[in-house]
Amino acid sequence: MESRTGAAAPATAPARAVFFVSDSTGITAETLGSALLANFPGIGFERYTVPFVDTPEAAHHVARDIASAAAQGADPILFTTVKAPAVAGILSGTPATRIDLLRGHLTDLEHALGVTASEQLGQYHGVANTERYFARMRAVEYAIEHDDGQSDRALDLADVIIVAPSRCGKTPTTMYLALHYGLLVANYPLTDDDFPTDGLPRAIAPHRARCFGLTTTPLRLSQVRHERRPNSRYASLAQCTSELRMAEGLYRRTGVPFLNSSTKSVEEMSAVIMQTMHLRA
Structure with missing residues (x-):
């Protein structure tokens, strides 16, 4: 295809293969790696998360996949959270740009603490703090019970009540805050029945100080709702x-702080809510 000047139009670059490889669940590798990739919005990425790579056999299997991806174009990007030297050594020999998300940080911590890091696999995803683990589980149960205004029981215990019209991002933000931070979060949908009114709906009015609102753009909301109920x-x-x-x-x-969710990720919205409402995990 040629442009109007007669020069060939630039071809669209193929997506760069990215592997998130971990000896545990892969959550840390994917989260940290994705945060780094977000700084390059003009590049397309094809992502592969490979958890529980904790043996040489598993590492060789991933190495073959990486080599196959490399044969298709540019060298893949490899983010790893792997501690075992034997496994890490196999991955380091692949035709990829490897970014070890643990090595430098663990070394810094070893120096600061004066001890050598344990070689036990996956401890950063284990239930090292049982009380904190069960707090997160209780928070998830609370979020499910109070999703979409289903219950007004124990709203006085909520750390925050997310208020918004339908499909503005209440539920995913609620679940993220509960699962990642152990916060008790309820959410309440604003419907036509709640307007016109000078104050908040009766169920949440007594808890105004805990309320945080979400909004979006009309076009974005319409697009999302059309996926659920087309032409309605x-x-x-x-x-x-x-x-x-x-x-x-x-x-x-009513003095409720609010945020436009149209261009923000769940992680970004959660961070703003925690900062605005002075919440700590």
């Missing part, structure tokens, strides 16, 4: 515009 009034641009306008007016009248 619920998904119409006019309905979405009206609900968002009323929700934002309610937030301002």
